[in-house]
Amino acid sequence: MIDEIGQRAKDASHSLRESTGHVRQTALEAMSSAVLHGEDEILSANEADMDLASAEGITGALLDRLRLTPDRVAAMSRGLATVASLPDPVGRETGGWSLYNGAQLHRVRVPLGVIAVIYEARPNVTSDAAGLCIKSGNAVILRGSSYALGSNTAIAGTLRDALGRSGLPEDGVQLLQDTGREGAKALMQATNWVDLLVPRGGPGLVDAVRREATVPTVIDGAGNCHVYVDSSADLDKAMRIVLNAKVQRPGVCNAAEKLLVHRDVAAGFLPDVIDALRGEGVEVRGDAATAEIVDDVIPAVPDDWSTEYLDLVIAIAVVPDVEAAVTHVRMHGTGHTEVIVTEDRSAANRFVVGVDSGVVGVNVSTRFTDGEQFGFGAEIGNSTQKLHVRGPMGLESLTSERYVLYGDGQVR
């Protein structure tokens, strides 16, 4: 079965690679309209998914992520329209030079081919991923959660129709109906067909991909994000940033999980910030130095420093200087996003150079690590590995570069 789907995706990828940017832009606009026109069908499929999920005991944040509303459908449509309007990354010449023998070498940006995405019960990923892949000239094979199968089928069907009407192959977007483990495994090992697999999910999925995948992958991994408040920090900014980074949306990967505070400002800053965090319902854990300054801090155990809580919990450590903050991040960070709050340019530089994360911020919230915030229209994932692309993955992350060499009979 995966071979049939793979062959169809590969065939579609050739047509997409050869299509013009104009045709792909028009197709994205058609996909954007189609989602709006298909709203009733999509919402009723989603309602059925929600009923089934509720019956199986899904609640809270998980159920909320599954839910579609007219607003959320409109947001999906807007996302596709934004991606439609972005510059086309494909076909751009990114380098070119003459060889010693006069042959002309051109380096050209090209689509990867067939992208596979494995994701959780978030139906909007279906249209985000499809839009980014088609715009960048790739075919996509989507493998969502069983809970969202009805919603995803409705959305993918709508997008496929729009593709076909635009003169592009419908099989540019395919939804894997097998939502079991075997379906995922087959996709992870489809080396004949899949050029890039992006797993979007928790540690279980990431571990399975590391263990099972034989196709190239970019890992969308954990975000154990740090905010470091330097001795030179503007403490008002620090307060605003820590609160926003921790509580604005605690369940996502770019939320802050750890706070490091320079010892010179610890006594002045920690009582206020811990008070404010607790006021937002955050459970505060800390090292011995933190507990000396503020009452009722839960002692942090070693595991705390490497844990991504994805919840209203934070662990705080007092550090002697920026160097110690860098060392702490190197030991415990996941390479996602780290932020320094400082008014001292040399401290900022030291942090930026010393910390090797996909996104490093100075005086900003960690919450900006996001394709939409970066201006990519949407994101297909957030890379925490270093190969090929780091941080939010937009259109360019779905392309590579190849060489074309023009000669006049040159041999070696």
Add this chain to the structure above:
Amino acid sequence: MIDEIGQRAKDASHSLRESTGHVRQTALEAMSSAVLHGEDEILSANEADMDLASAEGITGALLDRLRLTPDRVAAMSRGLATVASLPDPVGRETGGWSLYNGAQLHRVRVPLGVIAVIYEARPNVTSDAAGLCIKSGNAVILRGSSYALGSNTAIAGTLRDALGRSGLPEDGVQLLQDTGREGAKALMQATNWVDLLVPRGGPGLVDAVRREATVPTVIDGAGNCHVYVDSSADLDKAMRIVLNAKVQRPGVCNAAEKLLVHRDVAAGFLPDVIDALRGEGVEVRGDAATAEIVDDVIPAVPDDWSTEYLDLVIAIAVVPDVEAAVTHVRMHGTGHTEVIVTEDRSAANRFVVGVDSGVVGVNVSTRFTDGEQFGFGAEIGNSTQKLHVRGPMGLESLTSERYVLYGDGQVR
């Protein structure tokens, strides 16, 4: 053991990432001189390796690749000097824009971190790989063949000394002494330490990497390279290119393995080219149409079309047009290098667009797919996967891009 080596590599990678391009250039120059000064030691270690390999029955091309001579040591030194002089890819800003909230986003080229290379008994890879990695700010863990262990140890020792004298950590270059399967497997699964693994070897190694590796990899895979001679080809150029691509060095991945000929020129071209190939000792296999034109052509079986011979063998097919050549390559090619010989611009364009290989050539030999030929000084491998980098892998292929976001207290 891998954890000790990995930790040392990771520590070294931080120093290398923070080093200036000037220091790394100086280190490369020191490495280049050191190889020359260490020539006696390197050659005598190599002699011992050669004796041992001969005693174990290694002969022919394999033994020749293991052999070092004063000329080959000088070439290693020259390679390091060339890489030293190349522009520094690290630290370059490759993009930058303001977010809607005024925060300034910078995209900056950075080293990957720790590179692992698994390779066969070719001691020159030790210095090529080390040079490219250090110049691009990465630490490298080298795992060569047991046959070359003495030579590799001598070369790596020389390079480590030079690194230390240049103020960079010696552990920027480490040679894995465990040359068994377990050593390779440990390296393939060192997810805590290795940011990129490049396997350079035959199908056995590539399969093992696909199966076992949990670290990010770029596959240096097979080259089932095609030359297509179009109806509009200049047949003198075609003759020169086919001969060079097939016989100049048949054992390497960028040698041609297949010849496709447009039917309109088959009767005029095939007798001459097959005669010339046979004169160079090439065994000629072919499809029915080829056998009708030339006597004693060995009938090609289906497997021939997907086989990388790495030997003086070629398989020839007659095709009705450029479209059929594109389809043939899509079915059987490995994405390495394909060449069209044509004087017709539209045929060239059709081939270039239709064939999705890392390198596509027009009127040139396939043999140019090579880091040195492309001007990269050396290559750490030749990617036949599409993720992140395709074709010859030079300095830039050992870097990625990350984001730095400067703000003034922005929150969401």
